[in-house]
Amino acid sequence: MPRVVDAEQRRRELAGAVWRVIRRDGVAGASVRSVAREAGTSMGALRHWFPTQDALLHFAMTLVSENVRARIEGVVRGGGPPAAQVLAVLEETLPLDEERRAEGEVWLALTARALVDDELAALRDRAAAELRQLCALVLDALADAGAVRDGLDTELETERLYAVLDGLALHALIRPTTLPAARVRAVLEVHLAGLRDTR
Amino acid sequence: MPRVVDAEQRRRELAGAVWRVIRRDGVAGASVRSVAREAGTSMGALRHWFPTQDALLHFAMTLVSENVRARIEGVVRGGGPPAAQVLAVLEETLPLDEERRAEGEVWLALTARALVDDELAALRDRAAAELRQLCALVLDALADAGAVRDGLDTELETERLYAVLDGLALHALIRPTTLPAARVRAVLEVHLAGLRDTR
DNA sequence: TCTTTGATAGCACAGTTGTGCTACTTTGCG
DNA sequence: CGCAAAGTAGCACAACTGTGCTATCAAAGA
Missing domain, CATH: 1.10.357.10 (Tetracycline Repressor, domain 2)
Structure with a gap:
């Protein structure tokens, strides 16, 4: 797979998926699986960038x-x-x-x-x-x-x-x-x- | 078991348990089981008064x-x-x-x-x-x-x-x-x- | 006293959850 | 070319979810 040029950029993309899921299904619907699906990637890839689900939500909040x-x-x-x-x-x-x-x-x-x-x-x-x-x-x-x-x-x-x-x-x-x-x-x-x- | 004098009163008691759980663990923590435990009753009893979890939350909101x-x-x-x-x-x-x-x-x-x-x-x-x-x-x-x-x-x-x-x-x-x-x-x-x- | 009804209890089921973990693929560098 | 690292994929697990369902219990009405 192509190496991501900017790690921060990749994290922002994934956080964007979080936003879309939250808007559609609420925070309750923002599971690791649904976010990965929305971002068009896998659970493993998501966990590579955010070690835990909380970290993912926190990053989405800071954005x-x-x-x-x-x-x-x-x-x-x-x-x-x-x-x-x-x-x-x-x-x-x-x-x-x-x-x-x-x-x-x-x-x-x-x-x-x-x-x-x-x-x-x-x-x-x-x-x-x-x-x-x-x-x-x-x-x-x-x-x-x-x-x-x-x-x-x-x-x-x-x-x-x-x-x-x-x-x-x-x-x-x-x-x-x-x-x-x-x-x-x-x-x-x-x-x-x-x-x-x-x- | 003693028959509840006022049905509305019983529903309010259970909704009170919902409040306490929400305040402690958030809406995400307000599961049927945790609310029943907080109210000191069973899942079955809870479902007798509220056919679904949504109904429970809605009643808590109206209160x-x-x-x-x-x-x-x-x-x-x-x-x-x-x-x-x-x-x-x-x-x-x-x-x-x-x-x-x-x-x-x-x-x-x-x-x-x-x-x-x-x-x-x-x-x-x-x-x-x-x-x-x-x-x-x-x-x-x-x-x-x-x-x-x-x-x-x-x-x-x-x-x-x-x-x-x-x-x-x-x-x-x-x-x-x-x-x-x-x-x-x-x-x-x-x-x-x-x-x-x-x- | 027996029956009916209100009320409680909790098991069963199928599904989802977060995270640990290993296997795999792709890329950059020497 | 070959190797190390970055990144991806997804299975496995234990825990938890809402709801359907049956069994039980207590009390009221006959």
Whole structure:
């Protein structure tokens, strides 16, 4: 068999199979056999790259946060006016298209499993801390641009923005028809607008 | 064996065992055998009350929303000043103590499973619609009490409040140490205060 | 008292699970 | 060419799964 050029690449391919299986059959359906079948390979090959099933799921989880992080960095690198950029950054964490929806479903499934899987919980906590930090940075940027009124409790507002963000993500995930992407964006805009002086 | 006085009561007892198992070992661990063992009964007895495992999980799910609803009705019946009552009602949906935390964990686990279980998804959607309706009622009550400024988009604010609520619930669930109950309440209060005129 | 019914117990079955393990094939390097 | 290593394949095993099914037990109604 052809030697894989990049080991990391191969692992990503297999993790992609994990994603597809999880989206189709849930985490419960993500057995070693079903993932191998989805990836078009064998149990042995799968075990060569991931010594255990948990390792496989953990890697799939890290890929979620890695994807989000990469997209956000892309937006930041892209530049543009602060207000628009802030909105674009936050939107990258929401399941507003098929790609991000897939991430969201995997994220929800693994977040639930993390309730009883310590290692998975550690990954989830790290991702959560990063996302919260992102919210803090967004508020800082808005404050620098003069788009935030004085007298706000920064810590509390960070927590509130983070809650809105994850709440929207969850709702966009489980009721995509009654809460379409445009509506999600509108709620986010209203929230950010509410941070500056009203009337 | 003594005949069970109330069939519904017996079903609730068994569902309680489901909760405990889910909290300890996750949904994946909630097998017919483990639930029966936790309930101190047999597989046969369990199957007498729930013909299938799915039926068992679905009943456990309905109990979550039922509990929340009952507590909310209790608060409403209790009376009191509108502002305090509104806060109390919303708090009943958040995992701020052990009882509600248990509900939250079960809710998260089953919500994730609902991604691939249609019947469970229907239950989740019904609960979600109720919760969203609750947010709408809360906004109405605040408006009647003159605690909401004019010119707000009611639909959008309902969606935003609902997002804050579920976001806080999720965060209180997965990071209880960094986001204690007092802090959750503070965020909620800030959000409600932000609905009336600032300065 | 006997019968019917509610309730419990748990075996049997076919299937799936994760992982240990060995055998095999393909590739790169000397 | 030949050898070592990377990668693939899949069998074997013990453990566990949900559900069908029968047998048993307790109590209520006749």
